[in-house]
Amino acid sequence: MKVGLGNLAQKIRRLLGGQAPLDETFFSALEELLIEGDLSLSTAESFCTQLRNAARTRSVHTEDALRTLFAEIMESCVRVTHLAPNPNQCSLYLLLGVNGSGKTTSAAKLAAYYQTQKVHPILFAAADTFRAAAAEQLAHHGAQLGVRVIAHPGGKDPAAVVFDAGEALRSQKRGLLLVDTAGRLHNKTHLIAELQKIDRIAQTKVSADAYRKILVLDATTGQNAFRQAQTFHEAIGVDALLLAKCDTRARGGAVFSIMQELGIPLAFLGWGERYTDLVEANAREFVSSFLHGER
Structure with missing residues (x-):
């Protein structure tokens, strides 16, 4: 890559x-x-x-x-973390990020990745109720991957979607729920408050060690990525980073500052449009990509 x-x-x-x-x-x-x-x-x-x-x-x-x-x-x-759902219990991964960061595509790639890790079942929660095409996009990915999508067609309450999706996951006794949230502008207080509500509901659906909040960052964002991470981290606490669009002319250097100053580790790197275009982060390779421009 x-x-x-x-x-x-x-x-x-x-x-x-x-x-x-x-x-x-x-x-x-x-x-x-x-x-x-x-x-x-x-x-x-x-x-x-x-x-x-x-x-x-x-x-x-x-x-x-x-x-x-x-x-x-x-x-x-470089702080790197390995996100491995326990196959014998319910896990919930909440995907965060601003508009256009690549959350929905990243949700699909994560589903494909965890399918290769024998995690089953995997569910999608279409909690982006602000963008009309979001649920349709997630439904398309679900059909391609054989992943059930929990959505509220026409609904406007993302927290309700997360509640129902969490109940669907718990009925399975095990598996992974990937929650696709709306692209929140990090300077919009009311949208952050809504995300905090989603967070509170998500915490009631799985055990603390099975709940992770993943911030999806667009590698082309530049230094503004640090401010995004800071805002989300202050709002609900971010557990890991997924750096998307690494195949662009991006530098991705802001991730070093996020890891250093906020203590948030890097979990995944994504690129391309294929479901397989996602890898677990590796400290040596990430540094090499920064210093040498290729992986």
Whole structure:
């Protein structure tokens, strides 16, 4: 899979592979490149400080050693989580995110992924009652994947959909419910309040260790992704990230800041339109994609 860093990755490689002394000019240039890659100022400064200290301690003298050291520093800051539903109990994954982040497509990819992990049954909850085509889109995916969709045609109460879907899941005694929510603008207080209501209902349907809130981020969003994550995390607490649209000219660097400053781990990377275009996050590969522009 190609990740769209392009020229930025080349600039970082050239800087780390150059003959420039490791002085303030070098670290200022590296910091600027990291910020260009959508890392926050705080995270970029942290990485540069760690590299400066480690390079001095280890007496780094070669290009390869410097590149390896910086990759190690970035890898050590990557938080990765493995989301594995217990096949013998009910689990509920609530998908969050703003409009256009790719939640519905990601729900379908997650269903396909967990089908390969022998999780059964898998249910969809069409809790995006604001977008007319959302339930239809989810129904299409459900038909393709053999996944039952719980929806309220014409209904306007997403919390009611989640309640009924949770009851349907509990009647099965086991399985996974994937809840597709409306694309909430992170600056709309009343929509966040509604999401908090959905969260309260979801908590009553499964045990705490079987409930996860997954924020779907569009890799092309840039540094605004941090603000999105911060708002959702403050509202209901985010357990994991799914970075979608990784096949674009995106940098995805904001994820480093989200992991570092908010403590939210990365679970999945998505790209393309096929149901199989989803992989579990890997720290080394994620850093490699940022520094080298490909996976």
